[in-house]
Amino acid sequence: MTHTLSSFDVAAGRPGPVAGDPIRIEPVPPLRLLRAKKAYTTRFLADRLDRSPDGFSLREGPGVAPQAGDIVLAKVAGIGQHPKLESPVSRRQALFIGDEILVPYGNRYAADQFLAQVPPSLDPCHLVAAGGVAGLVIAQHAAMGTATRITPVGLLADDSGVVNLRQLAPQQLDPTATTTPRDAAPVQRPPVIAVLGTSMNSGKSTALSCLARGLTEAGLAVAAGKATGTGSGNDPGMYVDAGAAKVMDFTDFGFPTTFGLDYASIQAVFSGLVAELSDPATDVVLIEIADGVYQGETHRLLSDPLFRDAVDAVVFTAADALGATAGLQVLRAAGIPIAAVSGVLTSSPIAAQEASAAVNVPVVQTVSLCEPSVAVTLLPQAADG
Structure with a gap:
């Protein structure tokens, strides 16, 4: 079939066919799509397939150049660091060699x-996140095993062109939108507390969830979200379990990850x-920012007036006193x-004591954030008073 560019293809800057690099468009049987294991990041596609699995095709061949967010049907070629794929309902599905995944x-x-990037073609690549992200590994932590290997079959397409998560997302970006400054009047908005940390695994998600629990137990309606990171149901699920009445993250806007945006x-x-x-209906908003303060997107966001206008206070998580001081x-x-320091360092009484001596803000044990009497002291009006 002849390749044509859809309006989404053009908006995404998707290249057209190159002479000598053919692109094949093959119909895909509905049953094949229904049987494929879907990822958490493709949950909105799973909903669409449940309603109507007909009318899809696969774009295959050396002329296909994937873009971030494009959905690929791939076969598992080798099990590695990620032996399971998080499902649309956040269940860990065991992977077997030969499985087809979306x-x-x-x-x-x-x-x-x-550290992984979108490859330039449909050549073999890797499953780089359990929540469901296909990419080509270019660097990894020494403690990690070899990434699970996948062999792309083709990009999923419909009558409009390649199917991208942005098309399926319930929330659409408004590039002209701005947040409401904290001192703006007469517009009223709930206080916003951001949770940031020194690095990945510094205790951000746990701290946010404990704070959500404490504020909920204090009788407040809490909304929670994650603005940056890699798509997974773990953190939003923890926010829900903690009592947050409304939960969203960047995947609701159609992004499997925010790195490289x-x-x-x-x-x-x-x-x-x-x-x-x-x-x-919301009394307080909690927002998690992924990774550490020196990660590219995070560091730039912190220096943005838009962030300073939106965020009333920060709970900062760290693994030790030095990290807390530098952050x-x-x-x-x-x-x-800054409202408080918390996170992994508070698991150690000695580390927490060191941090308390080094910083002039409260150092709060993560589990103590679950206590209503502690959580409410971190609200901006309480801190200001």
Whole structure:
């Protein structure tokens, strides 16, 4: 069949066919798609397939150049670091060699795991996240095993062209959207607390969830979201379990990961997330920012007036006193108010004591954030008073 570009293809900057690099478009039987294991990141596609699995095709051949968010049908070629794939309902599905899976392409930045990028073709690549991301590993942590290997069959397409997560997402980016400054009047919005940390696995998600629990137990309606990172149901699920009444993240805007996005999209995701969570029924909004303060997107976001206008206070997580001290210096230089230090370091009474002596903000044990009397003291009006 002849390859034509859809309006989404053009908007995404998708290249057209190159002479000598053929692109084949093959119909795909509905049953094949229904049998394929779907990832958490493709949950909106799974919903669509459940309603109607007809009318899809696969774009195959050496002329196919995937983009971030494009959904690929791939076969598992070798089991490695990720032996399971998180399902649309966040169940861990065991993978077997020969399984067909539906996952989106994406870039990944995980200092404790993989650095990966969208490959330029449908050549064999890797499953680089359990939540479902296909990418080509270019660096990895020494403690990681070999990445699970996958062999792409073709990009999923319909009558409009290649199917990208952006088309399926319930939330669409508004590049003109801005957050409401904390001192703006007469517009009212709930206070926003951001949770940041020194690095991956510093305790951000646990701290946010414990804070959500404490504020919920205090009788407040909490909304929680994750603005950056790699798609997975673990963190949003933990927010729900903690009592958050409304939960969203960047995958609701159609991004399997936020690493490698143009900064305007990062801004739009952050602004859109805050706006969607700040409804009249919400008393406080909690936002997690992934990775560490020196990660590219995070570091730029911290210096953005848009972030400073939206965020009323930060809970900062760290693994040790030195990390806490250095992180607070970065936040203060950016003019961001700090409510408390928490995270992994509070698992050690000695480390927590060292941090308390080094910083002039409260050092709060993560589990103590679950206590209503502790959680409410971190609210901006309480901190200001």
